[in-house]
Amino acid sequence: MASKVLQKPKSFYDIYERNPGTDKKMPHYCPGCGHGNVHKFIAEALDDFEITDKTILISPVGCSVFAYYYFDTGNIQAAHGRAPAVATGIKRAYPESIVISYQGDGDLAAIGTAEILHAANRGENLTVFFINNAIYGMTGGQMAPTTLVGQRTTTTPTGRNSRNEGFPIKVAELISQLHAPVYVERVALFDNKHRARARMAVRKALKNQVENLGFSLVEILSACPSGWKMDPVDSLHWIRDVMLPQFPLGVYKDVTKEVEPYPIDHFNPTAKETKELLEINTEKGDKKLTRVTPRPGFENPEIKVAGFGGQGVLLLGAALAQAGLLEDYHVSWLPSYGPEMRGGTANCHVNIRDIEIGSPMVSNPTVLIALNRPSLEKFEEDVVKDGLIIYDTSLIDIDVKRKDVKILAIPATEIADKLGNTRTANMVTLAAYAAYTGLFSKEVLYETLKSAIKRKRLQEINRKAIDEGYEFGLKNH
Amino acid sequence: MGNILDKPFVKVEPELCKGCGICIDACPVDVLKFSNNFTSKGYHYAYYIDEGCTGCGVCFYACPEPEAIVVFKKGYEYAGEEVG
Numbered sequence: 001m002a003s004k005v006l007q008k009p010k011s012f013y014d015i016y017e018r019n020p021g022t023d024k025k026m027p028h029y030c031p032g033c034g035h036g037n038v039h040k041f042i043a044e045a046l047d048d049f050e051i052t053d054k055t056i057l058i059s060p061v062g063c064s065v066f067a068y069y070y071f072d073t074g075n076i077q078a079a080h081g082r083a084p085a086v087a088t089g090i091k092r093a094y095p096e097s098i099v100i101s102y103q104g105d106g107d108l109a110a111i112g113t114a115e116i117l118h119a120a121n122r123g124e125n126l127t128v129f130f131i132n133n134a135i136y137g138m139t140g141g142q143m144a145p146t147t148l149v150g151q152r153t154t155t156t157p158t159g160r161n162s163r164n165e166g167f168p169i170k171v172a173e174l175i176s177q178l179h180a181p182v183y184v185e186r187v188a189l190f191d192n193k194h195r196a197r198a199r200m201a202v203r204k205a206l207k208n209q210v211e212n213l214g215f216s217l218v219e220i221l222s223a224c225p226s227g228w229k230m231d232p233v234d235s236l237h238w239i240r241d242v243m244l245p246q247f248p249l250g251v252y253k254d255v256t257k258e259v260e261p262y263p264i265d266h267f268n269p270t271a272k273e274t275k276e277l278l279e280i281n282t283e284k285g286d287k288k289l290t291r292v293t294p295r296p297g298f299e300n301p302e303i304k305v306a307g308f309g310g311q312g313v314l315l316l317g318a319a320l321a322q323a324g325l326l327e328d329y330h331v332s333w334l335p336s337y338g339p340e341m342r343g344g345t346a347n348c349h350v351n352i353r354d355i356e357i358g359s360p361m362v363s364n365p366t367v368l369i370a371l372n373r374p375s376l377e378k379f380e381e382d383v384v385k386d387g388l389i390i391y392d393t394s395l396i397d398i399d400v401k402r403k404d405v406k407i408l409a410i411p412a413t414e415i416a417d418k419l420g421n422t423r424t425a426n427m428v429t430l431a432a433y434a435a436y437t438g439l440f441s442k443e444v445l446y447e448t449l450k451s452a453i454k455r456k457r458l459q460e461i462n463r464k465a466i467d468e469g470y471e472f473g474l475k476n477h
Numbered sequence: 478m479g480n481i482l483d484k485p486f487v488k489v490e491p492e493l494c495k496g497c498g499i500c501i502d503a504c505p506v507d508v509l510k511f512s513n514n515f516t517s518k519g520y521h522y523a524y525y526i527d528e529g530c531t532g533c534g535v536c537f538y539a540c541p542e543p544e545a546i547v548v549f550k551k552g553y554e555y556a557g558e559e560v561g
Contacts (some may be wrong), residue, residue, distance in 0.1 A: 003483075003550075004549065004551075004553035004554070005547065005548065005550065006534045006537040006538075006547065006548040007544065007547040007548075008543045008544035008547075009543070012543050012544075025492075025493060025544070026493055026495075027542070030522065031495035031496060031497035031541075032495070032497035032498075032499055032541060033541055035541070036524070036541025036542055036543070037539070037540075037541050039541075039543070040538070040540075040543060041538075043543070070543070191503070192503055192505070192535040192538075193501075195538050195539060196535075199538060219531065225497070231498075232497035232498055232499055233497075233501075233502045236499065236502070283546075366545065
């Protein structure tokens with residue numbers, strides 16, 4: 001039954017507490033601004049579809065930057081133009097949520113052109129509301145990509161000249177040419193009939209997402225009386241008389257009746273599938289690898305490995321992560337290096353944990369493996385109290401200054417050199433770390449070698465490196 | 478519940494009105510007018526002339542403000558003096 005009262009939708013906050021100003025009951029928009037209408041249509045639809053509590057609204061940069069003052073939904077404010085990228089991440093992490101990218105024309109059609117095109121092209125199951133007022137409203141009415149030919153703005157005082165500034169970008173037409181989007185419509189807010197049409201478009205675009213149909217975009221021609229320097233009612237006439245001829249209204253694409261709703265798909269491979277992807281095959285070996293218990297204080301390490309490029313820094317980290325995988329830990333490996341393959345500096349962040357890993361970044365390592373002096377100097381202070389610093393004394397001629405950490409000083413390069421290949425110093429160090437902390441058995445490290453070192457002829461020398469390093473680690477703990 | 482509204486009614490909250498005039502432009506039966514009075518922000522607010530509202534609701538959707546306008550349709554049930 002239709003409601004007998006039309007009033008503020010529940011999806012708005014009752015009081016706009018987040019607004020730091022004194023006025024907590026009135027939005028910040030100028031009199032006659034179209035944002036208010038679109039906000040109201042969205043809020044009403046969220047109420048009606050009962051999706052408020054699972055909706056996440058991405059505010060852009062522009063006048064609607066503060067949309068999170070008003071909507072009682074999840075809210076994130078994105079960097080300029082990046083709302084569709086942020087929305088993509090959220091939707092993929094939380095496929096059951098309803099994610100709205102709310103953007104103006106300066107945001108979406110200028111600095112955010114790449115993000116909107118690719119989100120649309122990927123067919124992300126998102127709803128995009130694109131508010132087009134043909135100028136940069138918030139900054140004072142400068143020319144936007146959508147500014148009409150001949151339109152005077154503060155940066156086109158004699159009118160937009162297409163020879164100099166090009167033509168208005170027609171976003172609805174552009175997006176509708178892509179294969180993936182399911183619904184693209186341009187509507188306008190200037191009279192009752194067209195407001196009703198806009199309201200229905202907003203509802204449809206949200207409904208599409210609720211039904212998992214795919215990417216929807218509604219472009220809304222909307223008045224900016226302040227930026228256009230007009231009376232609010234005159235600005236509505238300007239939409240009708242001046243904007244419409246250059247921005248024709250209509251449904252540019254609607255395949256919602258033809259597409260199948262796609263099932264919500266979490267890419268969540270099992271440990272076994274992950275190992276297969278990384279070509280780590282534990283089934284090959286005869287014996288079952290069982291997880292060993294690390295010595296107290298060395299559980300769940302957050303490791304930073306650092307050195308020169310070419311020392312095998314990244315490989316050392318990757319091998320640690322692979323060894324962790326073999327023991328069914330949650331692992332992450334995040335490399336960070338310059339453009340050169342050898343020389344320069346390289347480091348990587350490794351997590352080996354019992355629980356799921358939130359961030360792969362390791363800013364304050366519990367273990368620092370420093371393979372050269374600059375790395376020790378640079379990262380020593382970052383290590384947590386009671387953490388572990390392992391460093392290669394063959395190459396580092398200074399001592400660790402910290403007194404509140406454990407230290408394992410190993411002449412790894414010398415050991416490797418004696419074995420006949422200095423480049424195995426990384427595996428010597430890895431094995432010393434494993435033995436010192438009790439994190440991995442030697443068998444696991446041997447197994448790791450099979451996937452970490454692809455070249456068969458290097459297997460034997462690296463096995464020896466592991467033997468030497470392991471022995472050193474056991475002797476020195 | 479209490480009473481049943483026998484004729485539609487539109488309520489404009491003066492202090493939440495920014496005086497843009499879009500509801501006045503939108504109203505098909507011309508029952509909204511600008512007040513000669515000001516809000517505390519200096520806007521001439523819109524008001525209902527107390528006669529002739531059909532409850533069509535277009536002013537509610539025309540108004541950009543979330544709660545400046547409330548439209549009560551015929552048959553709305555209300556308790557006490559909430560309306561009128």
